[in-house]
Amino acid sequence: MEPIIQFEHVWFRYQVDEPDPPWVLKDIRLNIDPGEYVSIVGNNGSGKSTLARLANGLLLPTKGRVMISGMETSSEQDIWQIRRTVGMVFQNPENQIVATSVEDDIAFGLENIGVPPLQMEEKIKNAVKAVGLEGFEHHEPHTLSGGQKQRLAIAGVIVLEPDVIIFDESTSMLDPVGRKTILEIMQSLNRRGKTIIHITHSAEEAFMADRMIVMHQGECKLDEATGRLYQEAMRLKEWELDVPLEIELWDRLRQKGWPLPDKIINKEELVSEIWRLLSRT
Amino acid sequence: MNGFIVGMYLPGDSFVHQLDPRAKLGFAFIFMFMVFFADRLLACAIFLAFVLVAIHIAKVPYRLFFTALKPIIFIILLSSLLHLWMTKGGEMILAFPGITIYEEGIRQAGIISIRLLLLVAIASLLTFTTSPVDLTDGMESLLSPLRKIGVPAHELALMMSIALRFIPTLWEETEKIRKAQMARGIDFEEGHILKRLKKHLPILIPLFISAFRRAEDLALAMEARCYRGSEGRTKWRQLHYTRRDLWLLLILILLGMVLLIFRH
Ligand SMILES: Nc1ncnc2c1ncn2[C@@H]1O[C@H](COP(=O)(O)OP(=O)(O)OP(=O)(O)O)[C@@H](O)[C@H]1O
Ligand SMILES: [Mg+2]
Numbered sequence: 001m002e003p004i005i006q007f008e009h010v011w012f013r014y015q016v017d018e019p020d021p022p023w024v025l026k027d028i029r030l031n032i033d034p035g036e037y038v039s040i041v042g043n044n045g046s047g048k049s050t051l052a053r054l055a056n057g058l059l060l061p062t063k064g065r066v067m068i069s070g071m072e073t074s075s076e077q078d079i080w081q082i083r084r085t086v087g088m089v090f091q092n093p094e095n096q097i098v099a100t101s102v103e104d105d106i107a108f109g110l111e112n113i114g115v116p117p118l119q120m121e122e123k124i125k126n127a128v129k130a131v132g133l134e135g136f137e138h139h140e141p142h143t144l145s146g147g148q149k150q151r152l153a154i155a156g157v158i159v160l161e162p163d164v165i166i167f168d169e170s171t172s173m174l175d176p177v178g179r180k181t182i183l184e185i186m187q188s189l190n191r192r193g194k195t196i197i198h199i200t201h202s203a204e205e206a207f208m209a210d211r212m213i214v215m216h217q218g219e220c221k222l223d224e225a226t227g228r229l230y231q232e233a234m235r236l237k238e239w240e241l242d243v244p245l246e247i248e249l250w251d252r253l254r255q256k257g258w259p260l261p262d263k264i265i266n267k268e269e270l271v272s273e274i275w276r277l278l279s280r281t
Numbered sequence: 282m283n284g285f286i287v288g289m290y291l292p293g294d295s296f297v298h299q300l301d302p303r304a305k306l307g308f309a310f311i312f313m314f315m316v317f318f319a320d321r322l323l324a325c326a327i328f329l330a331f332v333l334v335a336i337h338i339a340k341v342p343y344r345l346f347f348t349a350l351k352p353i354i355f356i357i358l359l360s361s362l363l364h365l366w367m368t369k370g371g372e373m374i375l376a377f378p379g380i381t382i383y384e385e386g387i388r389q390a391g392i393i394s395i396r397l398l399l400l401v402a403i404a405s406l407l408t409f410t411t412s413p414v415d416l417t418d419g420m421e422s423l424l425s426p427l428r429k430i431g432v433p434a435h436e437l438a439l440m441m442s443i444a445l446r447f448i449p450t451l452w453e454e455t456e457k458i459r460k461a462q463m464a465r466g467i468d469f470e471e472g473h474i475l476k477r478l479k480k481h482l483p484i485l486i487p488l489f490i491s492a493f494r495r496a497e498d499l500a501l502a503m504e505a506r507c508y509r510g511s512e513g514r515t516k517w518r519q520l521h522y523t524r525r526d527l528w529l530l531l532i533l534i535l536l537g538m539v540l541l542i543f544r545h
Contacts, residue, residue, distance in 0.1 A: 080509070083504075090498065090505075092498055095495045095498035095499050096498070098443060099414065100412070100414055101412070104414050104517070112514060113513075115515060117515055117517050124517075140449070142449035156506060
């Protein structure tokens with residue numbers, strides 16, 4: 001299977017007035033297959049957003065190349081197809097909404113790519129349903145809650161039927177309820193075959209993905225299936241990242257001499273192991 | 282939304298609501314133009330009567346128009362006073378030391394007040410009864426013939442739509458910053474006008490910075506959603522004129538005749 005996203009030795013730096021701007025991304029090699037659910041973590045300024053922007057041609061590599069479904073992002077005639085293939089949801093829900101009503105905002109993307117007006121109704125309806133905003137079609141954006149606004153932003157992206165959706169810290173400004181809904185939408189989109197890339201600062205959210213990529217000072221430091229990452233998750237501290245609470249607990253209990261297995265693959269397994277130990281004493 | 286009603290839309294299904302936005306925009310534009318030629322008190326009164334009837338048909342509460350008028354009441358008062366003071370002619374009505382009020386002065390003051398009132402009322406009626414989407418679509422459609430001579434119709438309409446979209450957001454933000462500054466002990470009500478204006482600087486600066494941030498974010502989000510100007514773009518909403526819109530034409534002709542009949 002051909003990867004849907006390919007970074008081939010990508011180097012990137014912003015064009016600023018300084019004589020020798022620093023490299024923001026250094027020699028990134030990355031393949032993402034269709035249908036994957038990937039999380040990207042890394043501390044502030046490690047280049048995550050830059051990486052995301054390179055993936056749909058909002059930025060172009062300084063060296064190397066980025067291929068999306070076999071199309072190179074620097075090709076001017078393919079760029080629109082690339083942006084339709086890779087959709088992007090940003091951090092601040094407020095600043096992604098263009099139009100003065102929910103349905104008109106969803107229509108915005110369709111209008112941009114020149115969909116005939118008569119075909120739009122159906123597509124808009126489906127997008128509204130996919131994010132659970134039924135009944136809000138005529139609402140003005142400022143009357144929506146933060147979580148609803150972010151769902152609207154997602155609807156505006158999925159209506160273009162992209163194969164890949166990148167969420168750049170899209171949950172970070174929401175309350176716990178809003179956050180949970182967005183995470184559920186991500187999972188359901190992934191089940192329906194979309195490739196999901198989730199950039200986040202939350203270790204817990206990152207471990208919901210199947211694969212995790214750690215960025216540090218512009219380099220890709222770790223790229224591993226989350227199932228396998230569980231036992232070496234304490235390594236995340238090397239890059240000043242958070243570790244999910246259950247892993248922290250598992251590690252500390254083991255250091256205290258509890259006979260826990262040295263391999264756990266998820267939270268449920270850890271809980272049942274602890275129960276077993278507790279019920280034995 | 283406490284008292285902020287510029288560009289506010291009141292959903293409804295009155296006759297006025299159902300008119301085509303292009304017809305309404307065109308009407309409002311020509312009406313405003315005509316108001317400048319209404320230089321007789323009687324003509325002004327007829328125009329005013331028409332607007333009152335229109336407001337009634339649109340089922341918009343009158344009190345909203347008073348709120349809309351509030352910001353310009355000062356201007357209306359000032360210009361009326363100037364007319365009372367400066368305009369001479371006709372009979373002398375009142376004479377104080379230093380100021381004499383003539384009949385003509387009262388007439389002119391009345392005319393100028395009604396004219397300003399008419400302008401605000403018709404503009405408010407337009408936004409109260411036309412959704413922002415229709416308003417900007419209508420504008421785009423009316424301006425599109427001018428594209429040939431270089432008027433960026435689509436861009437102007439989009440700009441207006443984004444402005445309408447962000448007015449409530451920025452307004453909310455203003456309130457938030459205001460409260461934050463008040464919590465730090467700034468009293469916005471105290472002092473003379475210059476001093477008070479100066480006190481608003483700590484609101485304006487953060488507001489501007491945040492607005493620029495938002496603009497940058499929005500531009501990026503639009504680009505990610507395949508925006509590339511008007512080229513190759515379709516419109517979801519299609520506008521249709523109906524027989525109703527002919528009424529506006531008829532009214533314009535009648536009002537035009539009023540102007541002609543009561544000419545100086
Ligand atoms: N428009 C820009 N112009 C110049 N430098 C930039 C620009 N955007 C980002 N940078 C720099 O590039 C580096 C990487 O930024 P990037 O936004 O990709 O990081 P990030 O991992 O997304 O961080 P965060 O977690 O804070 O979102 C940072 O050092 C930043 O200062
Ligand atoms: Mg970022």
